[in-house]
Amino acid sequence: MAKRPYDVLPGDHGARIRVNIHGSYILRVPRLNRGTAFTHDERVQLGLEGLLPERVTPLEGQLHRAYTRFLRAATPLEKYAYLQGLRDRNTVLFYRLLSEHLDEIMPIVYTPTIGDAIQEFSLWFQQVNAVFLAIDAPDRIEASLRASGKGPDDIDMLIVTDSEGILGIGDQGVGGVLICIGKKSLYTAAGGVDPDRMLPVVLDVGTDNLKLLNDDLYLGLRHARVRGERYDAFVDAFVQAAQAVFPHAMVHWEDFGASNAHRILNRYRDELCTFNDDVQGTAAVVAAAVMAGVSAKGERLRDQRIVISGAGTAGIGVADLLVDLMVSEGLTPEEARSLFWATSSRGLVTDDPHLRFRDFQRPYARVVAETDGWTVDEPARIGLADIVRNVHPTVLIGTSGQPGLFSEAVVRDMAAHVDRPLIFPLSNPTVLAEATPGQLIEWTDGRALIATGSPFGPVTHEGVTYTVAQANNALVFPGLGLGVAVCRASRVTDHMIAAAARAVASLVHLRTPGQSLLPSVRDLRRVSATVAIAVARQAELDGVAGVPLTDPVQQVFDRMWQPVYPELLFGDDDPTSQVL
Template sequence: MAERPYDVLPGDHGNRIRVNTHGSYILRIPRLNRGTAFTHAERVELGLEGLLPERVTPLEGQLHRAYTRFLRAGSPIEKFAYLQGLRDRNTVLFYRLLSEHLDELMPIVYTPTIGEAIQEFSLWYQQVNGVFLSIDAPERIEASLRATGKSADDVDLLIVTDSEGILGIGDQGVGGILICIGKKSVYTAAAGLDPDRMVPVVLDVGTNNLSLLNDDLYLGLRHARVRGERYDAFVADFVAAAQKVFPHAMVHWEDFGADNAHRILETYRDEICTFNDDVQGTAAVVAAAIMAGVSANGERLRDQRFVISGAGTAGIGVADLLVDLLRQEGLSEEQARGLFWATTSRGLVTDDPTKRFRDFQRRYERSSVEVAAWDVEDPGRIGLSDVVANVHPTVLIGTSGQPGSFTEAIVTDMAAHVEHPLIFPLSNPTTLAEATPAHLLEWTQGRARIATGSPFAPVTLDGVTYDVAQANNALVFPGLGLGVAVSRATRVTDGMIAAAAQAVASLVQYRKEGQSLLPSVRDLRRVSATVAIAVARQAEADGVAETPLTDPVEQVFDRMWQPVYPELLYGKRRVAPEQD
């Protein structure tokens, strides 16, 4: 392998770099480039004299300039484009800006703005630092992964999508690579994973999006989405190549369709270190909010009745994790699953053989004998209102993508039987939310405890201001990835997911009415460190940690990359900074 332009040296949060190149090429390498922050001594040593304006600008000055430029960008998509360009020019400055304005920039670099960027991917295309794998050329998978120039020990994380279930906008073909890049940004900003040690990957298997197939600018494969045996073989070829090239990397599956998401996770979870954020990450953050709400109510998890509206990838993932947590409270698996009622577009999931429920949904099916005794509007399709009226749930979870489906009638019915109902309209974006926090609080006279999938502003009712918890997966997946990297876990166990949820819940002390059930995204570094420590400890307890945990707190914090300009070594010499 040819000499790399730089090497990140171990220790000191990855902020010592040996520079193996010289001259203007340095300005084109985002991890090395610091633009006008290069001191005059550094410019002489690195061959940059005359290539930059004379005045040296320290990082703080560059940060002010970058933030001003960001504010002047017009629409959210223009702000996204500016930040994308900054990330591709200067790694440190981008992540410093993101970390210092995380709550403001997160909706731009990730959801919801990234959804628009994905839809416009082929039009706005510029160089993307990721790997594109084609189902029409599976023989090139290994070579494509090696083309990153990274060795077996250089990668902690592969973030992978096939783009079928992107956010709330569905099949987006090859443009889904941007969701992986967005996740990578959050991993670094929230948990300090070194951006050099992650690789975004898109599995291009075609698309069923007719607008893309008819778009002359579309950059992906121009045929229908491949399914069945050929699809499974392609995924298997990718997993095999990934294990060969990057044997220590966790594979993070992102935004796969519901059937594939569960099937792929079940196929590989006992073979490789793998994690599905839509299934397990969503489950962990929602479970954390539920545990915080149950604690605020002075109750136990085992005393709840759960209704899930929208029993897809996310909804069933939440149920599965809650079952694990209920078993920790002493219930059997059968007893735990007996506390759940799940609905789909076909109505309540039951053992009716004429209904086409998916296999992963059927483990939550209710007995036809049970529902035969219910008073329902249409016995052929038992809807959400019927379930709420007959079950009197304490927890109502919405992952249906059906806006307004938590109607006033349903919510008031639920609140008539529960003092503080836990109601979670989780569908993204806000236009798909099952209900708004303002309506939920109005209909329950302020008694509902709420978490949403999208950010909502605080609500004031009868003199009380209610901070709305956002069940943002960013509270979980960055810390989980960091914990896996620190422990060098060979698997992601159910125990590790539960530990992540419990770690997030432990950070919430409910002391006053209206308080959020979850930590703020402004506190993501602390949250991620807490999650990482818990995950690493659980990995060791479950026997899947390859790195001994002599001091988990120190090991986690030592692994967190910091967005500061690194010390540079040129050849064997340190590039000495100068005071300006």
């Protein structure tokens, strides 16, 4: 293996770096490059004399310049392009900017702007720090992973997508790699995971997106999406190669289609350290909001009646975790599942043999006979209004992607039987939300406890200002990944997901009307650290931790990478003798 341009010294987590190259090459390595922040002495010793303007600009000055440039970009996509270029030039400056303006910049580096960038991927293509694996060349998987230049102990996380289920825009082929890069940015900015210790991976299995297939600029495989046995064999070949090359890495599955997300997670969850954010991350943050709301009402989770409107990957993932939490309160799994009513495009999920449902939905199928005495609008299809009318749910969760599904009639009917209904229109982007917070507050006279999937501004009603909780997965996955890395967990257990949800809920204390059900994204570093400690402790209890937790708080804090310029060391001698 060729000599690396730099080495992060063991135990320092990026605080000190040994530089193994000289001259202008340093300016081409984002982790080393600090541009005009190189001091004159550093420029002399590193061979950078004359390659930079004379004036030295400290990090704070560079941060001011970068933020000004960001604000001057005219459109969200132009802001994204500027940040992409900055990330590819200067790792520390990019993450410092993102960390200090996280609530403002997160919608640019992730949803919703990332969707526009993904659709423009082939046109706007620049060099991307990721691994591209093609189903037409499965024999090259291991070599491609090794080509990243990372060794078996260098990677904590592989962020992997096949790009079929990109939120709100569907199948995007090879462009879905940008969703993995967006997730990587949040793992670092919110959770302090070292950016060098993550690797985005796209599984290119073709695309069914006809616009891409007919685009001469499209960079992915130009054929229909491969499915069935060949697809499964390709995923399995990737998993085997990943375990061989990066044996300690967690595999984070991202934006797989509904037909594969649960199936792949269940296939590998007992074989390797694996996590699906759409299933488990969404479940954890929504469960945290439900627990915070139930606690605010002085009730128990096991006493709720829950409707999941949109029984897809995310919706059933939420239901599965809430069932686990109810079991911890003393119910059997069967008793817990009896408290759920799930809907799909065909209406209420039941055991009617004439209706087709996915395997992961079947545990929530209601017995057809129990609806015999219901008053329904259409006997052939039991819809959301019918369920609310007959069940009187206390919790209504929307993952349907159907804007306006939570109509005024449905919400008022629910609120007529529940003093403080929990109503979560989670579909995003904003245009797909089942209802807006303003509508829900008006229709319930301010009594609804609300969490949304998209960001909404505060709502004022009868003199009370309501801060709307956003059920953003960034409250969970960065801390979970950090906790897994700290304890080097061999698996991600259901108990670890539940621990993450409880950790987020523990940070919410509703004392006055209008408070948010979830922590603010402005507080993500504290949230992530809290989640990481809980996850690592649970991993140890579950017997899957590979590193003993002698002082979990200190271990998590020490592991959190900070966006500051490190000490640079030069040469092969004793590193303590040549600090620059």
